[in-house]
Amino acid sequence: MSTAPRLAPWGTVTPDHVLAAAKVGTPVYLYDEAQIVQHCRNILGMPNAYGLEPRFAMKANSTRAILQLVAREGLGIDASSLNEARRAHAAGIDYGRIMLTTQEVPLGQNRTDLEAMLREGLRYNVCSQRQMELVADFAAANGIAVSLRVHPGVGSGESATRNTGDKYSCFGIHLSILPDVLALAKTKGVTIDGVHVHIGSGGDPEAWRANIDRELSFVETYFPEATRVSFGGGFKVARMPGEKAADIVALGNYAKQRFEEFYQRTGRKLIMEVEPGTYVVANCGYLVTEVIDRKQTGADGFDFIVANGGMEVNTRPLLYGSCHPFYVVSAEGELLSAEFDLSGLDADKDRRIVVGRCCESGDSQSLDEEGHILERVMAEPKVGDYVVIGGAGAYCAAMSPFNYNSQVQAPEILVRADGSLAVVRRAQNVAQIWANEVGIL
Ligand SMILES: Cc1ncc(COP(=O)(O)O)c(C=O)c1O
Numbered sequence: 521m522s523t524a525p526r527l528a529p530w531g532t533v534t535p536d537h538v539l540a541a542a543k544v545g546t547p548v549y550l551y552d553e554a555q556i557v558q559h560c561r562n563i564l565g566m567p568n569a570y571g572l573e574p575r576f577a578m579k580a581n582s583t584r585a586i587l588q589l590v591a592r593e594g595l596g597i598d599a600s601s602l603n604e605a606r607r608a609h610a611a612g613i614d615y616g617r618i619m620l621t622t623q624e625v626p627l628g629q630n631r632t633d634l635e636a637m638l639r640e641g642l643r644y645n646v647c648s649q650r651q652m653e654l655v656a657d658f659a660a661a662n663g664i665a666v667s668l669r670v671h672p673g674v675g676s677g678e679s680a681t682r683n684t685g686d687k688y689s690c691f692g693i694h695l696s697i698l699p700d701v702l703a704l705a706k707t708k709g710v711t712i713d714g715v716h717v718h719i720g721s722g723g724d725p726e727a728w729r730a731n732i733d734r735e736l737s738f739v740e741t742y743f744p745e746a747t748r749v750s751f752g753g754g755f756k757v758a759r760m761p762g763e764k765a766a767d768i769v770a771l772g773n774y775a776k777q778r779f780e781e782f783y784q785r786t787g788r789k790l791i792m793e794v795e796p797g798t799y800v801v802a803n804c805g806y807l808v809t810e811v812i813d814r815k816q817t818g819a820d821g822f823d824f825i826v827a828n829g830g831m832e833v834n835t836r837p838l839l840y841g842s843c844h845p846f847y848v849v850s851a852e853g854e855l856l857s858a859e860f861d862l863s864g865l866d867a868d869k870d871r872r873i874v875v876g877r878c879c880e881s882g883d884s885q886s887l888d889e890e891g892h893i894l895e896r897v898m899a900e901p902k903v904g905d906y907v908v909i910g911g912a913g914a915y916c917a918a919m920s921p922f923n924y925n926s927q928v929q930a931p932e933i934l935v936r937a938d939g940s941l942a943v944v945r946r947a948q949n950v951a952q953i954w955a956n957e958v959g960i961l
Pocket of ligand 1: 577580598621684718720721722752753754755795796797798799914
């Protein structure tokens with residue numbers, strides 16, 4: 521086990537791991553197994569009244585080893601496409617542990633495959649009237665109960681683009697047409713045994729709490745056969761100092777109390793389901809980039825640090841204006857600065873801008889929501905030192921435009937619980953970028 525200081529105040533990742541990972545090649549993602557395990561256990565330990573079934577939202581990080589890790593810990597899988605369901609299954613996870621919540625409308629081969637998956641136990645969370653129309657006969661004929669995603673009309677997210685519950689997003693069956701869809705299900709003989717709402721990602725924990733009450737009222741009003749209620753994912757995490765994370769124990773306790781009251785009122789004991797992605801992995805991942813250049817833009821300009829990884833390996837700052845913590849590690853392995861302890865730095869003078877290598881002025885790991893580059897307090901790295909971006913375990917490797925500027929997809933490394941390193945995704949090689957292209961000459 522390494523005795524070097526940890527990067528973040530939590531977890532096991534040290535500058536030694538950064539150096540060892542960089543030998544594989546930068547940019548490289550580095551994940552902390554012990555921390556992921558801890559987060560899985562925190563989720564499994566959420567207070568609940570009559571049972572809890574958590575699923576990992578694999579869109580946050582779909583790398584095989586990560587899926588295997590969370591499945592080993594006892595979480596099911598929330599898949600947002602048929603391919604995600606196939607991918608989780610290919611990682612060794614039974615369809616019986618996967619729920620599909622998708623915007624897709626499976627037709628042709630996808631429909632055939634969906635039916636085969638349903639026969640093997642996949643849970644289908646019907647998200648539109650058309651999906652219900654397409655699955656109803658099959659579900660009824662085979663006695664397969666489905667879940668139903670309700671659009672509550674109210675949401676909350678880290679940014680407007682992460683709100684999935686208000687009128688600007690179209691996820692789920694809106695309350696205004698719910699009676700029609702329920703009537704259709706009834707006519708066809710489809711059992712709806714689950715109700716699902718996901719209001720958004722990284723939003724206000726109070727909004728998450730309010731959704732518990734709202735959703736239970738939907739169950740009471742519209743779903744007499746439901747035995748399970750999913751509150752989706754979306755737990756807010758604190759990537760940066762000063763951010764306040766959702767208290768999942770407090771939320772669990774609140775839900776538990778509401779489920780008990782529901783039982784007293786209705787005689788129905790409901791199973792609680794949650795689908796966290798961010799919570800499980802966000803603060804368990806680091807993106808190691810190497811400083812390749814320095815540039816200035818004059819007396820009234822800025823001092824730029826050019827790293828060999830930016831928007832193509834973590835697109836969240838550009839997409840959402842999200843803030844990630846920075847760590848500076850010297851080429852020799854010294855932790856020069858850490859976001860959670862900037863006490864040795866001069867907040868006026870030690871201000872720098874980190875940009876990536878893509879041909880985009882927005883290719884920075886530090887932007888506000890309008891896309892302006894923001895200076896950050898950090899140690900001054902030399903060319904050859906490492907700028908490590910924290911909070912990079914969720915929606916980074918899985919959501920990157922990695923072939924932009926014809927860069928290759930970065931490798932991923934897991935710091936195992938015993939401190940050893942395992943390459944869990946090899947870097948793409950350059951020929952793989954154009955492998956499927958067909959020329960005309
Ligand atoms: C249906 C559903 N469940 C779960 C999640 C996971 O959200 P988070 O990563 O914020 O926990 C999402 C994210 O978009 C989602 O759409």
